[in-house]
Amino acid sequence: MSRLVDQIKQAVGAFAECETPPALIGGLALAVHQVVRATRDVDFLVDAQDADHVHAILLGLGYRCVHRSEDAANYVRGDEGLDVIVARRPIARRLLAEASERATALGPLRVVSAEGLIGFKLQALVNDPARTRDLDDIRALLRAHRGRLKISEVREYFALFDRKALLDELLAQADIDEN
Numbered sequence: 001m002s003r004l005v006d007q008i009k010q011a012v013g014a015f016a017e018c019e020t021p022p023a024l025i026g027g028l029a030l031a032v033h034q035v036v037r038a039t040r041d042v043d044f045l046v047d048a049q050d051a052d053h054v055h056a057i058l059l060g061l062g063y064r065c066v067h068r069s070e071d072a073a074n075y076v077r078g079d080e081g082l083d084v085i086v087a088r089r090p091i092a093r094r095l096l097a098e099a100s101e102r103a104t105a106l107g108p109l110r111v112v113s114a115e116g117l118i119g120f121k122l123q124a125l126v127n128d129p130a131r132t133r134d135l136d137d138i139r140a141l142l143r144a145h146r147g148r149l150k151i152s153e154v155r156e157y158f159a160l161f162d163r164k165a166l167l168d169e170l171l172a173q174a175d176i177d178e179n
Contacts (some may be wrong), residue, residue, distance in 0.1 A: 033145065034144040046085070055084075063076065089106075096112070098116075099116075106171055114144075114148075
């Protein structure tokens with residue numbers, strides 16, 4: 001765990017130069033939202049205007065880029081992984097702008113909302129339906145935040161990906177009443 005802590009602290013320190021500070025998403029962001037599971041990499045949401053700068057920062061920190069597109073990038077350094085999702089679309093940019101700084105076991109980190117994390121997990125599931133871990137993460141977030149989630153926002157994400165029926169099923173499984 002200390003290597004992961006060091007990896008995050010180094011990246012966050014280097015990202016201080018960004019115009020919009022990146023926010024934690026993915027498996028480690030789950031822990032901030034009371035859902036704990038193992039993960040092998042670190043995931044950040046980065047503003048599109050900072051994408052080239054973050055790329056240069058990570059290369060300077062010794063990471064090797066194994067994939068880079070307009071929307072995402074994957075980096076490795078030895079056995080450490082770091083993934084970047086680029087916030088280009090209005091929803092992703094809003095989630096990044098609204099990310100709050102949270103006191104975590106890893107130090108202060110900007111983290112997207114639980115609703116936003118559900119949206120990103122849903123997008124990953126839609127992109128690759130075999131990623132059942134993302135569906136499990138959505139279930140866990142719904143249970144952990146029962147009564148506190150902005151269900152209307154979550155509904156917007158499921159509607160965006162034409163998965164309204166899936167959300168209804170998940171809400172019923174989690175015994176969440178929207179009224």
